[in-house]
Amino acid sequence: MSNAYAIIETGGQQLRVEPGRFYNIRHSLSLSPNESKQNTKVLIYRVLMIRQESNISIGYPWLRGAVVKGRILHSHLEDKVMICKMVSKKKTRRKLGHRQKSTRFVVDSISLNGKEIHK
Template structure:
């Protein structure tokens, strides 16, 4: 059984037991969270597609870690104008493990 969930403005296809990194969720490490924005649930040939959400479907997950992605370097430059700008960014993430899908 698999599901397509929406969290942090992005969509993820998840199956039970899978570990994924999503946008930061305010939860403690080890806590159980429920993701209720389920767009689609599928099992074999049967597929339930929501409009936009599947009614009554939830995905439960356990928070494994809170962290930060590697630094992305931003460099802006205007040639012949003596302008250079260096900047860096590290995005926060939450690593979760999918423990169950309820349709």
């Protein structure tokens, strides 16, 4: 378990991120498919919490001056999710599929008030 990590909010979900690791996130307004080219720099300001060794900083709702810096590795489509609906006694069946767009990005650094947090 790492000593330093942050909890961020992106794409409607909360993620626990550490420097040097990569994560899959859903496309959001900040990461539209047109702009998400390889090695594009990403700054995430919606940081909910930062832990550095025994120090914990919690935002209400977000921490001021906290930034998670990273870069996009690539965009891809996730596995297809199948939705099957059947109405009994009416002989009605419907089958739909959906593939969620997501982006893989790597966290380069976590900073709080201009100071970079190390592992």
